[in-house]
Amino acid sequence: MDAELIRSGEPRDIYKSGTVSPKIMTTTTDVYGGADARELPAYSFWDVALSLRLPVSTLRAWTRGQPGFQPLFDIPRDSSGLFELSFYNLIESYVIVQLRRKHGLPMKKVRWSIEYLQTVLDVEHPIVEADMFVVGTELFMRHGRHSLSLTRSGQFPIEGVIRDLLTRVDKGPFGFERFYPQVENSRGLVSSRYKPIVIDPEVTYGRPRIAGTGIPTAAIAERYRANESIPSIAKDFYTTVTKVRAALAFEDEEVATGKAA
Numbered sequence: 001m002d003a004e005l006i007r008s009g010e011p012r013d014i015y016k017s018g019t020v021s022p023k024i025m026t027t028t029t030d031v032y033g034g035a036d037a038r039e040l041p042a043y044s045f046w047d048v049a050l051s052l053r054l055p056v057s058t059l060r061a062w063t064r065g066q067p068g069f070q071p072l073f074d075i076p077r078d079s080s081g082l083f084e085l086s087f088y089n090l091i092e093s094y095v096i097v098q099l100r101r102k103h104g105l106p107m108k109k110v111r112w113s114i115e116y117l118q119t120v121l122d123v124e125h126p127i128v129e130a131d132m133f134v135v136g137t138e139l140f141m142r143h144g145r146h147s148l149s150l151t152r153s154g155q156f157p158i159e160g161v162i163r164d165l166l167t168r169v170d171k172g173p174f175g176f177e178r179f180y181p182q183v184e185n186s187r188g189l190v191s192s193r194y195k196p197i198v199i200d201p202e203v204t205y206g207r208p209r210i211a212g213t214g215i216p217t218a219a220i221a222e223r224y225r226a227n228e229s230i231p232s233i234a235k236d237f238y239t240t241v242t243k244v245r246a247a248l249a250f251e252d253e254e255v256a257t258g259k260a261a
Contacts, residue, residue: 096110
């Protein structure tokens with residue numbers, strides 16, 4: 001069953017080889033009926049909260065609002081049941097988390113930053129809809145005929161967060177395609193170069209997986225919680241102990257210390 005799971009996913013990172021395009025693959029299989037997988041409700045509040053190390057209650061307030069607090073961004077209109085958030089919502093949440101966590105911005109200024117981008121670029125979701133790129137030392141956001149230099153406009157907190165975001169996403173001709181959540185390495189550090197886990201809405205239905213494979217991190221964690229050893233899990237999934245540890249670090253912070261056997 002495990003070997004079949006690997007074969008049904010993405011055994012190797014074929015996208016980086018330059019021979020296969022994820023957009024071409026989507027057109028061929030068309031598992032989403034022509035819809036953009038990044039906009040579909042594919043994640044639960046717990047999924048996104050786990051990826052960002054964020055309390056579920058906080059995420060619910062950001063998306064659903066609460067007395068005296070309006071939602072910060074919109075979720076898919078057809079969302080219902082367990083899966084309510086989209087890949088784009090995951091990216092938007094990451095930016096908000098970083099504005100709060102890394103720069104210590106009060107929520108009032110976070111909301112103002114988002115509304116500022118919406119007003120200037122005249123789009124509902126500027127963080128994911130705009131084309132973001134760096135020229136020299138300047139960061140730009142462009143959508144259609146509208147263009148904005150975040151560097152010149154003095155939007156330093158959100159500029160810094162978006163620069164960081166660009167190191168954690170793969171961009172294609174149609175915008176963001178993959179996201180690499182922050183994961184602690186064996187020394188307990190987070191680096192923009194350390195990307196062992198990837199979230200791609202067009203592979204394994206958007207489930208977090210070990211980068212370069214089709215192995216969901218949840219499958220690794222399930223085996224580990226059943227008291228299977230890390231070496232045996234690695235052997236069964238045809239992967240390495242290091243990658244199994246990374247998957248467990250993503251799924252369970254206790255394992256991130258490297259003490260798991």
